Amino acid sequence: MNFEAVIGLEIHVEMRTKSKMFSAAPDGFSHDPNTEIAPLDMAFPGTMPVVNKQAVINAIRVANALHMTIDHTLYFDRKNYFYSDLPKGFQITQQARPIGKDGYVMIKVPGGEKKIRIERIHMEEDTCKQEHFMDYTLLDYNRAGVPLVEIVSLPDLRNGTEAMEYAEAIRNIVVYSGTSDGKMEEGSLRCDTNVSIRPCGQEEFGTKVEIKNINSFKNIEAAIDYEIDRQSRLLLSGDPVVQETRRYDEASGKTIRMRLKSDAVDYKYFCEPNITPIKLSDEFVDEAIKTCPELYDAKEKRYLMAGLSQSDADILLSDPEMAAYFEEGMPLVKAPKDLANFLIVEINSYLNKETKAIAELPLKPATLAEIVMMQETGGLSHKQCADILAKVLLNPQLSPEKAKEELHIVAQVSDSGAIMGFINAVLAANPQSIVDFKAGKDRALGFLVGQVMKASHGKVNPAEVSRLLKEELDKRQS
Amino acid sequence: MNYIDLSLKELHEALVAKKVTPLMLTEEALKRAHENKDNAFEYLDDEGAMAFAKTLTEPEKDNPLWGIPYFAKDNFSTKGIPTTASSNILNGYVPVFDATVVAKLKAVKAVMIGKTTLDELAMGGTGTTGHLGKTYNPYDPKHERMIGGSSCGSAAAVSASVAPFALGSDTGDSVRKPACYAGLVGMKPTWGRISRYGLFPFAPSLDHVGYFTRDVYASAVLLDVLAGRDNRDATSSAKPIDRYEEDLNKPVKGMKIAVLKMVTDSVKDEEIKKHFYASVEALKKQGVEVDYVEFGKDLLESLYATYIVISCAEATSNDANLDGIKFGPYKGGKTYQEVMFNARTAGFSELIKRRFVIGSYCLMRENQEELFLRAQRNRAKIVERVNEILKDHDFILALSAPSIAPLFTQASDKLSDEYLIADNHLCLGNFAGLPSISLPLGYEKGMPYGVNFMGRAFEEKKLFQMSSAYEAITGLAETSALDPKEAKL
Numbered sequence: 020m021n022f023e024a025v026i027g028l029e030i031h032v033e034m035r036t037k038s039k040m041f042s043a044a045p046d047g048f049s050h051d052p053n054t055e056i057a058p059l060d061m062a063f064p065g066t067m068p069v070v071n072k073q074a075v076i077n078a079i080r081v082a083n084a085l086h087m088t089i090d091h092t093l094y095f096d097r098k099n100y101f102y103s104d105l106p107k108g109f110q111i112t113q114q115a116r117p118i119g120k121d122g123y124v125m126i127k128v129p130g131g132e133k134k135i136r137i138e139r140i141h142m143e144e145d146t147c148k149q150e151h152f153m154d155y156t157l158l159d160y161n162r163a164g165v166p167l168v169e170i171v172s173l174p175d176l177r178n179g180t181e182a183m184e185y186a187e188a189i190r191n192i193v194v195y196s197g198t199s200d201g202k203m204e205e206g207s208l209r210c211d212t213n214v215s216i217r218p219c220g221q222e223e224f225g226t227k228v229e230i231k232n233i234n235s236f237k238n239i240e241a242a243i244d245y246e247i248d249r250q251s252r253l254l255l256s257g258d259p260v261v262q263e264t265r266r267y268d269e270a271s272g273k274t275i276r277m278r279l280k281s282d283a284v285d286y287k288y289f290c291e292p293n294i295t296p297i298k299l300s301d302e303f304v305d306e307a308i309k310t311c312p313e314l315y316d317a318k319e320k321r322y323l324m325a326g327l328s329q330s331d332a333d334i335l336l337s338d339p340e341m342a343a344y345f346e347e348g349m350p351l352v353k354a355p356k357d358l359a360n361f362l363i364v365e366i367n368s369y370l371n372k373e374t375k376a377i378a379e380l381p382l383k384p385a386t387l388a389e390i391v392m393m394q395e396t397g398g399l400s401h402k403q404c405a406d407i408l409a410k411v412l413l414n415p416q417l418s419p420e421k422a423k424e425e426l427h428i429v430a431q432v433s434d435s436g437a438i439m440g441f442i443n444a445v446l447a448a449n450p451q452s453i454v455d456f457k458a459g460k461d462r463a464l465g466f467l468v469g470q471v472m473k474a475s476h477g478k479v480n481p482a483e484v485s486r487l488l489k490e491e492l493d494k495r496q497s
Numbered sequence: 498m499n500y501i502d503l504s505l506k507e508l509h510e511a512l513v514a515k516k517v518t519p520l521m522l523t524e525e526a527l528k529r530a531h532e533n534k535d536n537a538f539e540y541l542d543d544e545g546a547m548a549f550a551k552t553l554t555e556p557e558k559d560n561p562l563w564g565i566p567y568f569a570k571d572n573f574s575t576k577g578i579p580t581t582a583s584s585n586i587l588n589g590y591v592p593v594f595d596a597t598v599v600a601k602l603k604a605v606k607a608v609m610i611g612k613t614t615l616d617e618l619a620m621g622g623t624g625t626t627g628h629l630g631k632t633y634n635p636y637d638p639k640h641e642r643m644i645g646g647s648s649c650g651s652a653a654a655v656s657a658s659v660a661p662f663a664l665g666s667d668t669g670d671s672v673r674k675p676a677c678y679a680g681l682v683g684m685k686p687t688w689g690r691i692s693r694y695g696l697f698p699f700a701p702s703l704d705h706v707g708y709f710t711r712d713v714y715a716s717a718v719l720l721d722v723l724a725g726r727d728n729r730d731a732t733s734s735a736k737p738i739d740r741y742e743e744d745l746n747k748p749v750k751g752m753k754i755a756v757l758k759m760v761t762d763s764v765k766d767e768e769i770k771k772h773f774y775a776s777v778e779a780l781k782k783q784g785v786e787v788d789y790v791e792f793g794k795d796l797l798e799s800l801y802a803t804y805i806v807i808s809c810a811e812a813t814s815n816d817a818n819l820d821g822i823k824f825g826p827y828k829g830g831k832t833y834q835e836v837m838f839n840a841r842t843a844g845f846s847e848l849i850k851r852r853f854v855i856g857s858y859c860l861m862r863e864n865q866e867e868l869f870l871r872a873q874r875n876r877a878k879i880v881e882r883v884n885e886i887l888k889d890h891d892f893i894l895a896l897s898a899p900s901i902a903p904l905f906t907q908a909s910d911k912l913s914d915e916y917l918i919a920d921n922h923l924c925l926g927n928f929a930g931l932p933s934i935s936l937p938l939g940y941e942k943g944m945p946y947g948v949n950f951m952g953r954a955f956e957e958k959k960l961f962q963m964s965s966a967y968e969a970i971t972g973l974a975e976t977s978a979l980d981p982k983e984a985k986l
Contacts, residue, residue: 058593063592063593063594064574064580064582064590064697064818064819064824065572065594065596065694065695065696066694067694067729067730069728069731097814099813099817099860101817101834101837103822103833103836106818106823107817107818108814108817108820109817158822287814288860289811289860289865289869292701292702293698293730293731293732295731
């Protein structure tokens with residue numbers, strides 16, 4: 020029997036705003052536990068929530084990027100339950116009226132694109148962080164009240180790869196809209212997935228299993244594909260799939276049961292009485308959208324138009340700071356592709372070696388562009404420029420021009436008169452190579468170019484040598 | 498007789514003339530508070546109050562609250578001063594911030610003497626359920642009669658002339674009812690007029706900051722200070738505030754009042770009714786137009802149930818933070834559930850637990866439609882009716898309560914109209930969030946009773962104007978249990 024998987028994703032994204040969702044405490048600048056807390060975050064009696072305007076702007080931008088209908092009145096609700104990580108005993112969320120609904124995102128699938136519908140996006144607040152030990156638990160309230168957006172997909176995804184593509188598409192939007200750093204490894208983007216399978220052709224859904232604790236995009240794919248396989252094997256052997264919550268264990272590559280799920284908890288939702296409905300003017304919503312930083316897709320398009328390959332564009336865009344660096348240098352070079360090459364090869368290997376982020380690169384985009392220009396118009400080879408770059412990275416005080424001097428790098432000679440002098444001398448010394456070339460041995464040309472380079476001590480432009488040498492050889496009678 | 502017994506206006510003049518100092522007033526207030534036998538205080542801040550009063554040496558002529566002692570109900574957050582909301586669950590809790598109203602009063606240099614008792618967590622109307630036990634009515638030295646609640650301690654403190662004013666909170670009638678039983682002016686303005694930041698929530702959609710004074714003038718000038726937008730309370734209004742005392746004692750000719758007929762009709766005490774009608778006639782003589790209006794019996798009878806459902810539902814959520822982890826007594830437990838269960842079992846009284854159960858039940862998925870949402874819809878209907886009446890009238894007038902303060906032993910028939918309507922209609926002002934003020938009308942057996950005016954949203958200034966006219970009719974300004982006045986009517 021063939022099964023079809025039905026997958027839904029609930030993605031929680033921590034927003035990077037200056038302050039928290041409903042309090043004035045700073046949002047996530049410190050790693051020292053319990054240092055970023057306002058009385059509200061610990062639910063001190065008498066504290067009241069005040070909606071963070073930037074969080075609303077972010078949510079609008081994400082909703083717009085996901086082609087959603089944006090609610091111009093904000094409503095908040097209380098989700099009531101007791102848990103040790105929940106300071107107030109309720110979470111303020113948007114149950115009845117999410118800020119955005121009925122959207123979609125396009126994902127890449129083999130042979131084209133697929134539309135994944137999105138049910139809703141809403142704002143809410145994070146809980147505090149728990150660290151469990153043998154006989155006690157520590158609570159860190161820094162995370163309590165951090166603004167979240169939750170994005171809930173409709174069950175349009177069919178396999179792990181699609182789910183991963185979808186999560187990455189969401190990541191790209193939240194990252195490039197400036198909403199979040201979108202790091203699954205650090206928990207700033209969290210993904211709960213619901214997986215069920217049904218015989219192909221069956222309308223009704225199978226029993227849903229929830230998978231939590233997936234900590235990377237790659238593991239979304241792995242966890243779901245494992246789970247589909249597990250459920251298929253169960254059904255084929257006549258065992259039922261039970262409703263439960265599982266977690267993905269990276270080491271074994273398996274999902275493991277956390278708890279059986281009985282009927283869903285009753286959260287006793289009701290409207291948050293301390294936040295009266297907030298009307299958003301058309302101007303406010305339009306302005307939020309208009310001022311949204313350029314998104315991934317638009318950048319990608321622009322990079323390709325500028326002559327970058329798809330893989331170069333993908334690599335640069337995988338790190339928003341790298342992309343920003345690239346864009347700063349872009350107008351300063353002739354061909355952005357040359358700049359991309361330096362970033363992807365030389366700069367990346369430097370950063371890897373030094374385990375630094377691009378933000379820590381001791382080199383301004385303009386300086387890198389200057390080095391790129393030495394290659395583009397200054398007559399230096401890529402290798403020469405790479406040497407200059409390495410020198411400058413070692414000593415950031417040094418200007419590229421100075422580094423070039425210190426390395427005794429001189430521009431390659433492209434003047435044909437001068438090059439012809441070397442060529443004639445080399446040809447006179449190597450008559451056999453001329454014969455070989457005429458006999459169709461291409462290797463002879465390479466040998467002769469090498470000899471010219473050697474004779475000129477590398478100062479001539481090899482491309483130019485190759486062109487002139489060919490012309491000269493063609494002229495000579497065999 | 499002491500300076501502290503003077504009206505706020507006279508007291509201010511005496512302070513400006515340096516006949517008395519804030520320190521002398523503070524000493525007197527503390528002395529009276531310590532000697533008081535009404536069980537009105539949770540905490541007396543002897544050191545803090547004295548220290549602050551000592552710094553007040555240069556009178557501020559244009560600041561009527563300069564150096565004036567006052568009390569705050571113990572459900573206002575006060576930095577560094579224990580605040581329990583009269584509940585064991587908050588024993589030992591010392592807040593880290595001041596409620597906005599407390600900060601505002603500090604800024605105008607009023608001197609907070611201490612914190613007053615309340616019905617536990619402000620839930621209750623009898624002044625008997627706080628963790629310190631019953632609070633008594635200063636008018637009844639035999640301690641047989643209640644003062645009402647939940648702001649019982651604040652009412653007792655002002656009524657016993659321990660201080661000229663006190664802060665309270667009003668979710669159903671928690672300021673205005675005790676004001677009525679204590680012969681005081683009890684005011685709660687429009688929802689959103691005074692910031693609630695720092696007020697421990699009971700039911701935020703109904704909660705108001707209110708306060709007790711001994712005359713209408715003090716009530717008006719206090720609102721000058723307390724009112725205004727607060728960025729920490731998103732529900733506070735940005736509407737400009739008024740000079741609320743400006744129109745006091747101006748003619749009220751031409752103003753229109755709707756008297757709630759059903760309320761008076763359900764009152765059994767003929768003596769009280771007689772005085773009420775006499776006061777209405779006196780208003781008419783001043784050119785006030787009076788209509789006796791039907792509100793709708795069904796709606797009035799539904800007030801109590803609607804109130805219980807909404808207030809308990811909100812309360813169960815608001816107090817969910819008191820879980821023994823951050824707040825509340827730690828009573829041990831192997832799991833977080835056990836820790837919470839043990840703390841909440843020990844910390845809350847049975848009455849509070851009962852309210853939580855009711856609230857939780859009303860919010861359950863299978864009951865929400867039939868209970869919570871239905872109550873919300875009914876609230877909207879009630880509010881619509883109130884606003885309909887206020888379209889044609891400036892005020893709605895009714896007796897604040899059907900009787901003088903009840904005996905502790907007296908059980909009310911919870912299904913009678915007298916209870917359901919005459920004893921519960923003040924919550925109209927909470928449902929609609931309208932400004933509402935209780936004023937003394939007279940005495941029976943030496944115990945005060947009063948009336949209530951409710952006005953349109955943000956028309957507090959006009960409400961004070963009418964109140965000053967009514968005060969002139971009854972002659973019951975600056976009353977206190979120490980020195981009861983003769984009612985004029």
